[in-house]
Amino acid sequence: MTLRPCRTSLSALLCVYTSCLTSAGLFAADDPLPSWNDGTAKSAILNFVEATTTEGSPDFVPPAERIAVFDNDGTLWAEQPLYFQFLFALDRVKALAPEHPEWKEKEPFASLLKGETKAALAEGEKAILEIVMATHAGLSTDEFDQAVRDWLATARHPTTRRPYTEMVYQPMLEVLTYLRANDYKTFIVSGGGVEFMRVFAEKTYGVPPEQVVGSSIKTKFEIRDGTPVLVRLPEVDFIDDKAGKPVGINSHIGRRPIAAFGNSDGDLQMLQWTAAGPGKRFCLFVHHTDAKREWAYDRKSIVGQLDKGLDEAKAKGWTVVDMKADWKTIFPAE
Amino acid sequence: MTLRPCRTSLSALLCVYTSCLTSAGLFAADDPLPSWNDGTAKSAILNFVEATTTEGSPDFVPPAERIAVFDNDGTLWAEQPLYFQFLFALDRVKALAPEHPEWKEKEPFASLLKGETKAALAEGEKAILEIVMATHAGLSTDEFDQAVRDWLATARHPTTRRPYTEMVYQPMLEVLTYLRANDYKTFIVSGGGVEFMRVFAEKTYGVPPEQVVGSSIKTKFEIRDGTPVLVRLPEVDFIDDKAGKPVGINSHIGRRPIAAFGNSDGDLQMLQWTAAGPGKRFCLFVHHTDAKREWAYDRKSIVGQLDKGLDEAKAKGWTVVDMKADWKTIFPAE
Numbered sequence: 001m002t003l004r005p006c007r008t009s010l011s012a013l014l015c016v017y018t019s020c021l022t023s024a025g026l027f028a029a030d031d032p033l034p035s036w037n038d039g040t041a042k043s044a045i046l047n048f049v050e051a052t053t054t055e056g057s058p059d060f061v062p063p064a065e066r067i068a069v070f071d072n073d074g075t076l077w078a079e080q081p082l083y084f085q086f087l088f089a090l091d092r093v094k095a096l097a098p099e100h101p102e103w104k105e106k107e108p109f110a111s112l113l114k115g116e117t118k119a120a121l122a123e124g125e126k127a128i129l130e131i132v133m134a135t136h137a138g139l140s141t142d143e144f145d146q147a148v149r150d151w152l153a154t155a156r157h158p159t160t161r162r163p164y165t166e167m168v169y170q171p172m173l174e175v176l177t178y179l180r181a182n183d184y185k186t187f188i189v190s191g192g193g194v195e196f197m198r199v200f201a202e203k204t205y206g207v208p209p210e211q212v213v214g215s216s217i218k219t220k221f222e223i224r225d226g227t228p229v230l231v232r233l234p235e236v237d238f239i240d241d242k243a244g245k246p247v248g249i250n251s252h253i254g255r256r257p258i259a260a261f262g263n264s265d266g267d268l269q270m271l272q273w274t275a276a277g278p279g280k281r282f283c284l285f286v287h288h289t290d291a292k293r294e295w296a297y298d299r300k301s302i303v304g305q306l307d308k309g310l311d312e313a314k315a316k317g318w319t320v321v322d323m324k325a326d327w328k329t330i331f332p333a334e
Numbered sequence: 335m336t337l338r339p340c341r342t343s344l345s346a347l348l349c350v351y352t353s354c355l356t357s358a359g360l361f362a363a364d365d366p367l368p369s370w371n372d373g374t375a376k377s378a379i380l381n382f383v384e385a386t387t388t389e390g391s392p393d394f395v396p397p398a399e400r401i402a403v404f405d406n407d408g409t410l411w412a413e414q415p416l417y418f419q420f421l422f423a424l425d426r427v428k429a430l431a432p433e434h435p436e437w438k439e440k441e442p443f444a445s446l447l448k449g450e451t452k453a454a455l456a457e458g459e460k461a462i463l464e465i466v467m468a469t470h471a472g473l474s475t476d477e478f479d480q481a482v483r484d485w486l487a488t489a490r491h492p493t494t495r496r497p498y499t500e501m502v503y504q505p506m507l508e509v510l511t512y513l514r515a516n517d518y519k520t521f522i523v524s525g526g527g528v529e530f531m532r533v534f535a536e537k538t539y540g541v542p543p544e545q546v547v548g549s550s551i552k553t554k555f556e557i558r559d560g561t562p563v564l565v566r567l568p569e570v571d572f573i574d575d576k577a578g579k580p581v582g583i584n585s586h587i588g589r590r591p592i593a594a595f596g597n598s599d600g601d602l603q604m605l606q607w608t609a610a611g612p613g614k615r616f617c618l619f620v621h622h623t624d625a626k627r628e629w630a631y632d633r634k635s636i637v638g639q640l641d642k643g644l645d646e647a648k649a650k651g652w653t654v655v656d657m658k659a660d661w662k663t664i665f666p667a668e
Binding site (some may be wrong): 187255 | 398401475519521528529532536542543544545546550553554555557561562564571577578580581584585586587588589603606607610
């Protein structure tokens with residue numbers, strides 16, 4: 001933005017206004033995506049929202065159908081060095097260890113308690129499932145909510161030392177706000193646990209619990225001493241990942257989104273499902289390209305692998321965010 | 335409402351205004367529940383909404399937490415002589431019969447096709463499940479949506495000959511509208527099929543698809559000739575009835591409702607779950623007491639049995655609507 005020399009304060013104001021309009025196209029203060037550098041990704045978002053919300057536009061979509069879905073891990077908040085919910089589970093193993101003396105002899109817990117995470121995970125999925133069930137089941141929904149709340153209040157990210165709820169992407173927070181300001185309903189559709197995410201999604205992202213879709217374990221309604229409770233059972237209910245995402249969207253939202261934001265192959269089917277509907281559609285992958293300010297990983301990564309998705313995005317002309325080039329800032333200011 | 339004699343048209347207006355305010359307490363046109371007779375049920379609804387939405391009231395609830403849940407069959411629309419979705423299934427058996435010559439010899443279809451519904455259902459739950467799966471699975475979600483849409487457009491209720499979407503309770507439509515006007519988010523939580531209800535819930539009740547919780551069968555994401563589809567599988571996913579209702583509420587809404595409306599023992603756990611939260615709560619059963627204008631049934635009915643619920647409502651002081659006494663009209667005008 002450049003300013004012309006002006007004499008009076010009133011004409012100065014008008015002058016600033018004019019120069020803004022002519023040089024940058026709009027006031028900086030009016031830019032709904034100030035943490036985005038100008039470029040194809042930012043333009044694509046702005047153009048899509050304008051096209052779908054301008055009455056009379058051939059691509060106009062009525063407000064009720066403005067459904068946008070967002071993956072969480074790697075799309076709204078970071079996911080390195082490991083998915084944050086898994087770090088919660090590891091912390092919880094330590095916290096629960098005094099109640100489980102048998103864990104000293106029992107894998108994967110014995111290795112975890114010795115700090116040997118890699119050895120603990122040697123059995124892969126089986127070990128992960130055991131850790132998740134031991135730390136996420138057996139308590140009521142209210143108790144679990146409190147456990148997550150307590151952890152988020154005190155736990156710190158291993159490398160940045162920031163609270164996990166500050167490890168969120170400022171540019172994506174702006175997209176969420178921008179969409180909602182344009183009468184979009186924003187949903188989270190994540191492989192993460194639905195009851196884990198709901199604890200912070202409203203405050204952190206402005207997404208209310210009823211707009212969070214995720215993986216779940218089964219729960220059972222019981223009356224305990226006259227009080228109804230929902231008990232979390234050690235049994236998988238639904239995995240909201242890959243081909244599960246369109247299933248979860250259909251089950252919870254019941255209509256097809258018109259915009260979808262992801263970052264990994266786990267989101268590919270969600271984007272395919274979104275893209276396949278009639279009318280204008282928007283699909284975006286966040287590509288982690290910034291080893292300095294965040295992490296750089298894609299095709300070979302265990303966490304958040306983006307391989308097939310990257311190819312399909314190119315083939316179909318979906319928007320790919322180059323985190324390093326497209327984002328002015330990554331995380332909110334401390 | 336009584337009118338005082340007035341001379342001029344202006345003073346007549348003022349006079350009507352005054353007499354309204356003094357006699358009925360508010361304009362008839364301002365009554366949010368005009369199809370309800372004055373009485374304890376109507377007062378209970380009005381008082382609850384006023385208490386929870388008046389700033390400064392000790393029972394004030396922030397808008398985000400104003401969650402109200404409604405059963406569908408017997409609460410928002412009728413359920414006699416049989417649940418309407420089951421009548422849809424029976425019509426669909428007839429429609430699909432040409433594609434299934436084997437049904438002529440195979441129960442429960444053979445009896446159904448001969449019009450012998452009672453014989454067809456002799457095997458109880460097993461027969462019902464077979465009928466539901468044969469008529470609700472094996473097609474894509476889009477195809478099923480269209481099948482329900484086509485049926486609703488043409489099918490007529492066996493005794494009233496009205497479209498099923500007109501067999502809804504006018505007084506309850508007013509409650510839905512009244513709650514939403516007071517920033518309540520209204521959800522359907524029903525034993526009915528979620529994808530069946532979503533077809534008409536938005537137009538009929540003003541409840542969008544993402545606020546419908548119901549029973550479901552499993553679906554599977556597939557790419558067919560390059561197009562992603564969700565295929566409905568002949569496998570039960572979730573039964574949103576009785577103890578399943580709090581589970582469905584927790585899974586879909588993720589917070590506890592503060593108001594719950596039902597009509598049968600299938601809703602009892604939903605009301606218990608709602609009532610057990612902190613702060614002011616509202617629980618209501620519609621009691622079908624009007625054999626003339628609708629149907630009269632409760633403790634012994636197979637459809638919509640209300641037995642334990644009636645006892646618990648009395649014990650806990652929940653609101654019980656006496657349909658015959660409390661409702662001026664049952665169905666919307668034709």
